[in-house]
Amino acid sequence: MINNLFDSYGDDSEIRRQRHLARELRHSQWWKRRCAKGICQYCGARVAPRELTMDHIVPLSRGGKSAKGNVAAACKPCNTHKKQLLPMEWETYLEKIKAET
Numbered sequence: 430m431i432n433n434l435f436d437s438y439g440d441d442s443e444i445r446r447q448r449h450l451a452r453e454l455r456h457s458q459w460w461k462r463r464c465a466k467g468i469c470q471y472c473g474a475r476v477a478p479r480e481l482t483m484d485h486i487v488p489l490s491r492g493g494k495s496a497k498g499n500v501a502a503a504c505k506p507c508n509t510h511k512k513q514l515l516p517m518e519w520e521t522y523l524e525k526i527k528a529e530t
């Protein structure tokens with residue numbers, strides 16, 4: 430049911446618009462400063478700034494926006510995990526990380 434609700438946001442032109450906004454956000458000083466810290470927002474790992482990728486916390490395909498509140502600097506392992514895992518499994522992964530730190 431929840432998926433159906435989100436799917437109503439999922440029209441292609443809106444996703445294209447959000448992808449364009451993401452590209453602009455990636456070039457912003459705000460994002461560069463965030464990456465300069467070299468810390469993954471998910472697992473807290475220290476990585477080289479260029480190793481950090483922009484991740485949408487709520488994916489664009491789920492109606493997420495390319496806004497400051499919805500993007501995170503993620504290391505490659507976290508980014509790969511997030512793509513591979515179901516949203517539920519990703520939540521479990523994050524909880525596990527928090528419990529360990």
Ligand SMILES: [Zn+2]
Nearest residue numbers: 469472504507
């Ligand atoms: Zn990470």
